[in-house]
Amino acid sequence: xxxxxxxxxxxxxxxxxxxxxxxxxxxxxxxxxxxxxxxxxxxxxxxxxxxxxxxxxxxxxxxxxxxxxxxxxxxxxxxxxxxxxxxxxxxxxxxxxxxxxxxxxxxxxxxxxxxxxxxxxxxxxxxxxxxxxxxxxxxxxxxxxxxxxxxxxxxxxxxxxxxxxxxxxxxxxxxxxxxxxxxxxxxxxxxxxxxxxxxxxxxxxxxxxxxxxxxxxxxxxxxxxxxxxxxxxxxxxxxxxxxxxxxxxxxxxxxxxxxxxxxxxxxxxxxxxxxxxxxxxxxxxxxxxxxxxxxxxxxxxxxxxxxxxxxxxxxxxxxxxxxxxxxxxxxxxxxxxxxxxxxxxxxxxxxxxxxxxxxxxxxxxxxxxxxxxxxxxxxxxxxxxxxxxxxxxxxxxxxxxxxxxxxx
Amino acid sequence: xxxxxxxxxxxxxxxxxxxxxxxxxxxxxxxxxxxxxxxxxxxxxxxxxxxxxxxxxxxxxxxxxxxxxxxxxxxxxxxxxxxxxxxxxxxxxxxxxxxxxxxxxxxxxxxxxxxxxxxxxxxxxxxxxxxxxxxxxxxxxxxxxxxxxxxxxxxxxxxxxxxxxxxxxxxxxxxxxxxxxxxxxxxxxxxxxxxxxxxxxxxxxxxxxxxxxxxxxxxxxxxxxxxxxxxxxxxxxxxxxxxxxxxxxxxxxxxxxxxxxxxxxxxxxxxxxxxxxxxxxxxxxxxxxxxxxxxxxxxxxxxxxxxxxxxxxxxxxxxxxxxxxxxxxxxxxxxxxxxxxxxxxxxxxxxxxxxxxxxxxxxxxxxxxxxxxxxxxxxxxxxxxxxxxxxxxxxxxxxxxxxxxxxx
Numbered sequence: 001x002x003x004x005x006x007x008x009x010x011x012x013x014x015x016x017x018x019x020x021x022x023x024x025x026x027x028x029x030x031x032x033x034x035x036x037x038x039x040x041x042x043x044x045x046x047x048x049x050x051x052x053x054x055x056x057x058x059x060x061x062x063x064x065x066x067x068x069x070x071x072x073x074x075x076x077x078x079x080x081x082x083x084x085x086x087x088x089x090x091x092x093x094x095x096x097x098x099x100x101x102x103x104x105x106x107x108x109x110x111x112x113x114x115x116x117x118x119x120x121x122x123x124x125x126x127x128x129x130x131x132x133x134x135x136x137x138x139x140x141x142x143x144x145x146x147x148x149x150x151x152x153x154x155x156x157x158x159x160x161x162x163x164x165x166x167x168x169x170x171x172x173x174x175x176x177x178x179x180x181x182x183x184x185x186x187x188x189x190x191x192x193x194x195x196x197x198x199x200x201x202x203x204x205x206x207x208x209x210x211x212x213x214x215x216x217x218x219x220x221x222x223x224x225x226x227x228x229x230x231x232x233x234x235x236x237x238x239x240x241x242x243x244x245x246x247x248x249x250x251x252x253x254x255x256x257x258x259x260x261x262x263x264x265x266x267x268x269x270x271x272x273x274x275x276x277x278x279x280x281x282x283x284x285x286x287x288x289x290x291x292x293x294x295x296x297x298x299x300x301x302x303x304x305x306x307x308x309x310x311x312x313x314x315x316x317x318x319x320x321x322x323x324x325x326x327x328x329x330x331x332x333x334x335x336x337x338x339x340x341x342x343x344x345x346x347x348x349x350x351x352x353x354x355x356x357x358x359x360x361x362x363x364x365x366x367x368x369x370x371x372x373x374x375x376x377x378x379x380x381x382x383x384x385x386x387x388x389x390x391x392x393x394x395x396x397x398x399x400x401x402x403x404x405x406x407x408x
Numbered sequence: 409x410x411x412x413x414x415x416x417x418x419x420x421x422x423x424x425x426x427x428x429x430x431x432x433x434x435x436x437x438x439x440x441x442x443x444x445x446x447x448x449x450x451x452x453x454x455x456x457x458x459x460x461x462x463x464x465x466x467x468x469x470x471x472x473x474x475x476x477x478x479x480x481x482x483x484x485x486x487x488x489x490x491x492x493x494x495x496x497x498x499x500x501x502x503x504x505x506x507x508x509x510x511x512x513x514x515x516x517x518x519x520x521x522x523x524x525x526x527x528x529x530x531x532x533x534x535x536x537x538x539x540x541x542x543x544x545x546x547x548x549x550x551x552x553x554x555x556x557x558x559x560x561x562x563x564x565x566x567x568x569x570x571x572x573x574x575x576x577x578x579x580x581x582x583x584x585x586x587x588x589x590x591x592x593x594x595x596x597x598x599x600x601x602x603x604x605x606x607x608x609x610x611x612x613x614x615x616x617x618x619x620x621x622x623x624x625x626x627x628x629x630x631x632x633x634x635x636x637x638x639x640x641x642x643x644x645x646x647x648x649x650x651x652x653x654x655x656x657x658x659x660x661x662x663x664x665x666x667x668x669x670x671x672x673x674x675x676x677x678x679x680x681x682x683x684x685x686x687x688x689x690x691x692x693x694x695x696x697x698x699x700x701x702x703x704x705x706x707x708x709x710x711x712x713x714x715x716x717x718x719x720x721x722x723x724x725x726x727x728x729x730x731x732x733x734x735x736x737x738x739x740x741x742x743x744x745x746x747x748x749x750x751x752x753x754x755x756x757x758x759x760x761x762x763x764x765x766x767x768x769x770x771x772x773x774x775x776x777x778x779x780x781x782x783x784x785x786x787x788x789x790x791x792x793x794x795x796x797x798x799x800x801x802x803x804x805x806x807x808x809x810x811x812x813x814x815x816x
Contacts, residue, residue, distance in 0.1 A: 053740030053748040083736060083748075085765040118733025119766045182720060182737065232719040234734070235741035311640040311719070311803075312590060312811055319812030325526025326642070328491060329590065332461030333643035340461040340491075357493040358527045395719075396812075400805050403720055404727030 002164065003267050006172075009161025010143025011036050013174035014206035016246025019142045021149030024130030026078035026116070026123060031149035033130035036073040036202055037103055042244035043211045044070035045218035046111065047187035049239035055082035056092040057112040058238060064096070064108045068211065071109040073202055073242055074099045074131065077150050077178070080198065081114040081122050082237045091122045098131045113240050115152055115178065115198040147176040150200060153402060154180050158275040162268050166207070166260050169251040173264050177201040177272040181281040181403065183231035184309070185239045187222055189215065198236040199226055201272060207261060208247030217253075217262050218243045225269035228301065229391045231280035232399075233309040277391040282399030284373070287317060287392045291331075291379045294386035299336040303379065304390035306334035314395030317375060322366035324352040331379055342382030348375055410572065411675050414580075417569025418551025419444050421582035422614035424654025427550045429557035432538030434486035434524070434531060439557035441538035444481040444610055445511055450652035451619045452478035453626035454519065455595035457647035463490035464500040465520040466646060472504070472516045476619065479513040481610055481650055482506075483521040484535055485558050485586070488606065490526045490645045499530045506539045521648050523560055523586065523606040555584040558608060561810060562588050566683040570676050574615070574668050577659040581672050585609040585680040589689040589811065591639035592717070593647045595630055597623065606644040607634055609680060615669060616655030625661075625670050626651045633677035636709065637799045639688035640807075641717040685799040690806030692781070694799065695725060699739075699787045702794035707744040711787065712798035714742035722803030725783060730774035732760040739787055750790030756783055 012019050016039050021031035046065045048058045064070075074095050081088050096110040114122070136142070147157040161174040179199035187199075209217070222241055243265070245253075253261045278286040289307050294300035307313055310330040316323040324345045332340065345353040348369025350361050369375070420427050424447050429439035454473045456466045472478075482503050489496050504518040522530070544550070555565040569582040587607035595607075617625070630649055651673070661669045686694040697715050702708035715721055718738040724731035732753045740748065753761040756777025758769050777783070 051737060051740040052744070052746050053736050053751065080733075083733060083761065083765060085763075118737070119761070182734075184741070186741065234718055234720045234738060237737050237740065310642055311807070312642045315808050315811035318808065321812070325488075325491060325645075326590075328461050329459060329526070329645050330642060332459040332645065333592070333594065336460070338460050343461065353491065353527075355493075357491060395808060397805050397808050399719070400723050400726065400803060400808060403723035404729070404804075 003264055004163050006161040006163065008140045009174055010140065010147055010159035010176050011174045011202055011204045012138050012143045013161035014172040014204045014246060016040060016206055016248035017204045018136035018138055019146040020134045020136040021145050022130040022133040024126035026076055026126050032078050033076045033127060034146045034149040035099065035134045035136055036146060037136050038071055038244050038246050041069040041071055042246045043209060043214055045215040045243045047189060047218060047222050047241050049236055050186045050188055051235050051237050053237045055080050055114060055238040056084055056088035057081055057114045058240060059089065060092040060096065061111045061240065064111060067108045069109055070111060070244055071105040072099050072103060073111045075113040075150055075200065076127055077152050078116040079114060079120055079122050080116045080118050080238050082118045084121055087121055091124055094124060095127060098128055102131060111242055113200050115200055115238055143174065150178040153281060154178055155279055158272055160268055160271045162264055164264050166257050167251060169249055171205065171207045171249055171251060171264065173203060173205045173268045175201060175203040175268045175272050177276055179276055180279045181231060182234045182236040183229060183276060183280065184233040184235045185226045185229065186235045187227060187239050187241055189219060198238040201226060201241040203243040203268065205245050206249035207245055207251055207253050209245040209253040213253065214243060214245055217265060221262060221266045221269050224266065225273045228389065229273045229277050230305060230308045231393060273391055277393050280393035281402045282396040283393030284396055285317060285375055285394045286373060287375050287377065287394065289377045289390045292387040293381040293383060294336065295384040296386040297388055300386040300388035302336050303331050303334040304388045306330050308390040308392035311395055317370065318394035318396045320367055320370040322347050322352060322363065322370060327377060328353055338381050338383045344380040346378040411672055412571050414569040414571065416548045417582055418548065418555055418567035418584050419582045419610055419612045420546045420551045421569035422580040422612045422654060424448060424614055424656035425612045426544035426546055427554040428542045428544040429553045430538040430541040432534035434484055434534050440486050441484045441535060442554045442557040443507065443542045443544055444554060445544050446479055446652050446654050449477040449479055450654045451617060451622055453623040453651045455597060455626060455630050455649050457644055458594045458596055459643050459645050461645045463488050463522060463646040464492055464496035465489055465522045466648060467497065468500040468504065469519045469648065472519060475516040477517055478519065478652055479517040480507050480511060481519045483558055483608065485560050486524040487522060487528055487530050488524045488526050488646050489522040489530050492529055495529055499532055502532060503535060506536055510539060519650055521608050523608055523646055551582065558586040561689060562586055563687055566680055568676055568679045570672055572672050574665050575659060577657055579613065579615045579657055579659060579672065581611060581613045581676045583609060583611040583676045583680050585684055587684055588687045589639060590642045590644040591637060591684060591688065592641040592643045593634045593637065594643045595635060595647050595649055597627060606646040609634060609649040611651040611676065613653050614657035615653055615659055615661050617653040617661040621661065622651060622653055625673060629670060629674045629677050632674065633681040636797065637681045637685050638713060638716045639801060681799055685801050688801035689810045690804040691801030692804055693725060693783055693802045694781065695783050695785065695801060697785045697798045700795040701789040701791060702744065703792040704794040705796055708794040708796035710744050711739050711742040712796045714738050716798040716800035719803055725778065726802035726804045728775055728778045730755050730760060730771065730778060735785060736761055746789050746791045752788040754786040
């Protein structure tokens with residue numbers, strides 16, 4: 001059975017999850033604290049930013065990640081609780097404590113996230129007021145309210161769910177994401193050395209999955225989705241992605257059916273990733289960059305991400321200029337060894353560069369293709385079978401406006 | 409004796425060099441082909457872009473680099489002669505041939521450079537006409553005319569000379585540079601694998617230096633100057649730097665006096681580097697980023713360049729926002745392992761972040777410091793003695809305008 005998307009679904013679409021949000025007054029308007037609850041607990045997997053500067057909630061959630069069961073995710077928007085020292089760590093722990101009391105669980109069964117301004121202490125009275133007021137429930141409205149509460153400079157909330165039958169059982173994966181600036185996620189498991197913005201994504205499923213397997217699946221899927229999107233390349237101090245599995249659908253994911261489940265989680269993550277790029281700060285276009293024929297997948301990723309981050313490519317796409325020269329130049333500086341004579345570039349399906357020389361194409365056709373809101377750039381390297389897809393957006397006056405007028 | 413700058417000097421300031429320019433009609437206006445001639449020949453060192461996509465003149469100049477003597481550098485602006493296939497290579501060689509005939513030397517004694525649009529064949533009739541018309545001469549006017557001819561989107565020509573006495577002999581180093589976009593130079597010697605924007609810089613000196621020693625000096629100096637400047641991080645396909653030593657001052661640079669000479673070349677290169685950053689596309693400010701206390705110099709460079717390339721840092725500086733959170737976050741994503749608790753940031757001499765927490769400072773004072781045209785960012789890592797300085801500019805509406813309205 002193929003994958004079916006539920007465009008209005010979200011984190012409460014799978015069985016076993018409740019969610020809600022309330023306003024504490026941290027943001028200038030709207031709900032700003034959200035809570036996702038696994039009714040009877042869930043096994044959980046987590047990846048965190050690899051930025052050396054990590055926000056307090058990242059450090060606290062990483063301490064809670066080994067817990068056998070997870071009961072809740074609490075998140076606030078409007079303040080990143082980053083570069084806030086010991087006081088910040090105490091506040092992140094206090095957020096978990098308030099939730100643990102509210103739903104009667106252990107503190108280490110609660111994950112915490114924050115997003116917003118760096119370097120300011122959390123207004124804990126406002127956070128506590130909101131946590132006390134949140135009422136969690138089921139249904140699309142609850143999922144959407146939760147997704148809205150986490151928004152900062154996001155223009156639209158980002159949520160989706162998807163379903164497929166695995167071994168005759170209907171399995172649902174729900175998800176939400178936020179983040180349109182400081183977007184260049186590079187997330188992995190937190191290791192003993194503490195190696196580990198703001199992209200926050202929460203995923204839920206009603207499949208039953210053993211914790212170690214769930215972690216392996218999340219790391220694999222994140223690498224091909226959230227870790228492959230960029231708005232400005234600025235990996236945040238708060239990036240976090242959780243995947244909670246309630247087991248309420250009574251199907252165990254094992255060696256044999258894992259690929260089908262992975263594909264389902266991947267489908268949700270890629271949809272959320274595209275929503276992030278499309279809503280990138282100042283973006284007018286969603287750009288998909290497909291690299292193939294690289295020496296390895298890692299090389300293909302390096303090339304795709306270098307093109308996706310190039311200010312010259314991104315401004316040209318904003319201007320609607322089929323400037324394949326900038327694309328080729330960006331590919332060439334990715335740190336991957338290749339023969340420029342074999343390099344090929346297609347823009348919106350039109351071959352513009354091949355065999356070291358410009359292809360014959362009608363500039364007006366290429367310019368017309370660049371007027372679309374969705375633009376595909378295909379780059380062929382001709383050196384192997386490594387392939388990768390990255391997502392980005394164009395670079396507009398509004399990007400500068402949003403980020404130059406934002407004040408500390 | 410200390411170093412004395414000659415602000416109006418340039419490539420003809422050292423003994424033994426002539427220069428000139430003429431208009432062929434490749435650019436929309438002004439001179440667009442320039443010629444620098446070493447009257448009696450020079451030993452030469454060269455570094456080229458490490459971008460895998462290399463323009464035809466880079467490939468041809470790299471073939472000519474091993475020549476024991478060098479007589480001339482010919483350069484055109486308005487067309488990069490890049491991604492132009494076999495025809496492009498023939499044209500680059502033809503440019504050398506025309507110069508070799510004009511000044512009676514061997515083709516391999518001529519270096520060639522191009523800068524401008526990618527993917528178009530050079531209009532060789534125009535190039536040939538200009539080469540035939542160029543009259544080379546000595547003096548500041550000739551140096552400046554040559555520096556002007558190489559400009560593309562540059563608003564100002566970039567030239568300087570500097571002098572110091574070494575072993576009782578007055579030694580002069582002259583230089584010129586161009587480039588304000590596609591600036592993220594990463595130049596090195598071309599190796600057998602062909603590993604090797606457009607930043608073009610030509611340096612001359614009247615010291616006498618054996619070719620291998622000259623190459624060592626150039627590579628070392630370029631790493632701490634041109635390879636440490638960024639406007640957009642987009643390493644070009646055409647970046648080239650030449651250093652020609654005429655020997656006309658009758659002083660041999662050897663093991664013992666090399667450091668003094670290196671310092672002199674370094675002074676010229678750093679002045680030219682700052683001129684590039686200050687004139688960066690859309691720039692309103694010159695930003696100097698000094699990193700110290702990193703595990704190694706290479707680590708310090710990674711951190712300095714990551715901060716220098718961060719769109720969030722560059723837009724904040726355009727907006728005059730003392731956003732040390734973005735600076736810390738960029739430092740943390742540079743791929744260098746450090747303890748965020750030891751990280752410190754100063755903006756315009758004002759301590760804004762120290763020991764994992766915001767420092768106490770007056771926001772109005774920090775904002776006032778950011779109103780200057782020259783801004784110093786000091787970052788201390790607290791993990792060793794590695795240090796590096798990088799130069800960049802802010803990111804403005806005009807950067808987007810210049811690059812979105814440019815059409816292929």
